[in-house]
Amino acid sequence: MTNKLYTQWADELIQAILEKISDPFNEYSYNDTVSLLAAKLESDVKDIVLEWYCNDCDYQRRYDQ
Numbered sequence: 803m804t805n806k807l808y809t810q811w812a813d814e815l816i817q818a819i820l821e822k823i824s825d826p827f828n829e830y831s832y833n834d835t836v837s838l839l840a841a842k843l844e845s846d847v848k849d850i851v852l853e854w855y856c857n858d859c860d861y862q863r864r865y866d867q
Contacts, residue, residue, distance in 0.1 A: 818842045
């Protein structure tokens with residue numbers, strides 16, 4: 803990924819948190835912030851990893867037969 807993509811992804815992550823929590827760094831909302839960020843990261847990364855994994859599975863199936 804390029805720096806521009808990382809910057810866009812960081813912006814998406816921050817915006818997703820700010821939509822639900824007005825002060826994400828407040829000690830009372832810190833755990834909620836971490837949970838939201840983890841869920842967003844899992845969602846974003848899952849799509850990427852599944853794409854890589856499926857491509858690898860197709861490759862393996864082709865050559866294991």
